[in-house]
Amino acid sequence: MNASYHDGEPAVVTAALTGGVHGKEANPNLPETPAEIGEAAAACELAGASVVHLHARRENGERAFSTDRFQQVADAVREATDDVILQHSTGGTAAPEDRRIEPLRTDPPPEMASLDMGPLNRYDHLTSENTRAFVDRLHGEMRERGITPELEVFNDGHLNETLAFLDRADTTDPPYLNLIFGGGTTSPPSPRRLLAHLDDVPDRAEVNVIGFGPHQLPVTTTSLLVGGHARVGLEDNCYYRRGEPATSNAQLVERTAEIAEQLGRPVATTAETRSILGL
Amino acid sequence: MAECPHLEYRETAGEQTFETARAYCAVADEFVQPMRADICTGRYGLAPSEDCEIYREAAADR
Numbered sequence: 001m002n003a004s005y006h007d008g009e010p011a012v013v014t015a016a017l018t019g020g021v022h023g024k025e026a027n028p029n030l031p032e033t034p035a036e037i038g039e040a041a042a043a044c045e046l047a048g049a050s051v052v053h054l055h056a057r058r059e060n061g062e063r064a065f066s067t068d069r070f071q072q073v074a075d076a077v078r079e080a081t082d083d084v085i086l087q088h089s090t091g092g093t094a095a096p097e098d099r100r101i102e103p104l105r106t107d108p109p110p111e112m113a114s115l116d117m118g119p120l121n122r123y124d125h126l127t128s129e130n131t132r133a134f135v136d137r138l139h140g141e142m143r144e145r146g147i148t149p150e151l152e153v154f155n156d157g158h159l160n161e162t163l164a165f166l167d168r169a170d171t172t173d174p175p176y177l178n179l180i181f182g183g184g185t186t187s188p189p190s191p192r193r194l195l196a197h198l199d200d201v202p203d204r205a206e207v208n209v210i211g212f213g214p215h216q217l218p219v220t221t222t223s224l225l226v227g228g229h230a231r232v233g234l235e236d237n238c239y240y241r242r243g244e245p246a247t248s249n250a251q252l253v254e255r256t257a258e259i260a261e262q263l264g265r266p267v268a269t270t271a272e273t274r275s276i277l278g279l
Numbered sequence: 280m281a282e283c284p285h286l287e288y289r290e291t292a293g294e295q296t297f298e299t300a301r302a303y304c305a306v307a308d309e310f311v312q313p314m315r316a317d318i319c320t321g322r323y324g325l326a327p328s329e330d331c332e333i334y335r336e337a338a339a340d341r
């Protein structure tokens with residue numbers, strides 16, 4: 001990948017609103033119910049997000065995978081927003097594979113969905129396996145439903161897996177890779193590590209970047225400098241700055257949108273994002 | 280599926296209040312991440328006192 005801020009290409013900003021790990025106990029502003037998620041999506045769209053990454057929760061805040069619950073979330077988002085792009089999560093440590101496919105089966109299907117490219121450890125005793133067979137199964141269902149995958153690259157090994165996947169799979173063009181930086185199984189967070197990853201990304205690919213916790217702002221800003229895109233939101237980071245909880249998802253989106261503009265990267269409209277990602 | 284004997288569902292603890300009761304660890308004395316509850320160590324036949332990071336951290340702080 002050889003792009004940079006010099007090119008002045010629009011930057012896609014994705015808002016990861018809810019996630020499936022922490023909840024309101026970590027930040028009371030994190031939306032959990034369909035109505036809250038819809039409201040947050042609308043605020044993020046106004047702040048510059050063209051994509052919203054969606055998880056569903058049960059009433060007690062724990063993860064929900066059912067098509068019905070994702071339908072409620074998707075309906076609430078569509079009703080509250082103008083034209084934002086919906087991206088459903090298919091992640092789910094310890095969830096049966098059949099359940100992880102359910103978020104793809106809403107009516108209409110989401111335009112995008114996440115596709116984890118390999119295994120990752122969770123806590124001391126669990127691994128989200130994401131075998132190649134399951135990656136291909138999820139991808140097959142996405143293709144049947146016209147859903148564009150975002151390829152979740154949690155580390156260097158997943159980059160190998162992604163390159164092999166692109167060789168074997170009849171997938172969308174351009175491929176959209178999401179490079180993930182933080183602790184645990186994710187890539188160690190640093191600008192140099194991000195640059196090293198880019199050396200191995202196919203030139204035709206578009207690249208999004210996630211940084212967990214305090215790494216969100218530095219690595220997403222680095223991504224904007226090198227021509228990539230940025231995902232921010234309370235799923236990945238509960239704080240605006242050290243010791244100061246974020247007041248909303250939109251607050252994080254607004255900051256990243258402003259940084260992109262300041263760096264000469266206009267924030268992509270929804271139409272521009274559809275063009276960039278070939279949706 | 281077995282439950283962790285230390286996992287409770289509460290609406291209120293300290294200054295935190297929720298409309299729906301949610302996962303609370305009686306060992307750590309705090310609400311825990313929802314995902315920590317739905318993939319709780321106790322639900323996998325493991326021993327919380329030996330295998331749960333939250334339990335071990337709380338015990339170490341005592």
